[in-house]
Amino acid sequence: MSKPRVATTSLCGCFGCHMSLLDIDERILQLAEIVEFDKSPINDHKDFTQRCTVGLIEGGCANAENVHVLRRFREMCDVLVSVGDCATTGGIPALRNLVPLEECLEEAYVKGPSVHNPSRRIPDDPEIPLLLDKVYPAHEVVKIDYHLPGCPPSADTLWEALNALLSGKPLALPYALLKYD
Amino acid sequence: MSEPSLILDGREIPFVPGQTILQAAEDAGAWIPRLCHKPGLEPCGSCRVCVVRANGRTVSSCTFPASLGMVVECDTPDLLAMRRLIVEMLFVEGNHFCMSCEKSGHCELQALGYRLGITAPQLEYQFPRREVDASHPDILIDHNRCILCARCVRTSRDLDGKEAFAFVGRGPHKRIAASAGSRLRDTSADVSDRAIDACPVGALLRKRVGFSVPVGRRPYDAVPIGGQEVGR
Ligand code: SF4
Ligand code: SF4
């Protein structure tokens, strides 16, 4: 039987959740034995080679590219899991939701104390993904099957969850592994 | 004559006349989830987390008086769903960034989320624009995290004898305010007030004392609020 395939991505996140996955220490060898990584920053595969059993989403959606990648994951993965507070709530990037987008861009590119930008131009190259009006949690954009909050979720949380999902068991985290911080 | 009793989830429990359902349940060892209720304060029934069904009516158990032979349901799937939804509403209608909150691990709202097994809300996040009042040298109010439970209002009025806090506005515009002036520093509120400790969330805080307990040793890291099974 072929190994279940796992795909992962970091949308508007800090890669902390991926770091937490590496934090499972030597269990990573076990993981490499039971799964095959498909599209993921872990193996640097840029696109899906085939349909996956589990997709792990780090980060919420802050721009059009994030939305595109997230939709592609929904299309290609049987089970889609939001990993971390950014995916489940918008997280730290969503702090910008409390400030109008225009003010945010002005502060970052024009008015900020350390900004040197004599043209006062805000980057608008068509190559740059368009920013959304606010940062959205993943489940406000596509259907998400499971959520693993935490900033980041602990290595044990990720390990428990992956094991349950890959063995087809229902995912029920013990109390100590469900945290919002 | 024997003590008056009621039926809670099929179990007969005694009560003292004048007790609320929540108090009677607690005396019988059954912890009903709650948020605005705090022993020692007059119940105000504002959060609805303590929802139960009493003789078929949906009521807040922290305000509803126990009565003879009353049939109370608490631990049912539909009431659990209702309780979850209420807690989820409290999360989405404010701005709760737990990862950077001084109250994290000590917060009763967060702890209820854990206890009820909430991994993400079913409702859209509102991201309201709210203020932080840090004008006072020793304490602050972060309106982003206030759940309007009125614990500070009741504690200041009834235990500190001060009335340092009050509500202003109505509906979605309702917010907690320093009662004597528009800014916290213009009030009689003081760092030693019991009202500060009464806040269940990270809205009313002392300055310069946050994050003093390491992760793993905070009150709700390992033990659910109410000390009972998770998922209720
Ligand atoms: S007040 Fe509680 S729920 Fe809100 S951010 Fe702080 S810890 Fe989280
Ligand atoms: S400041 Fe705290 S105690 Fe006061 S109403 Fe808000 S949440 Fe309740």
Ligand code: FES
């Ligand atoms: S605890 Fe009863 S309504 Fe808040």
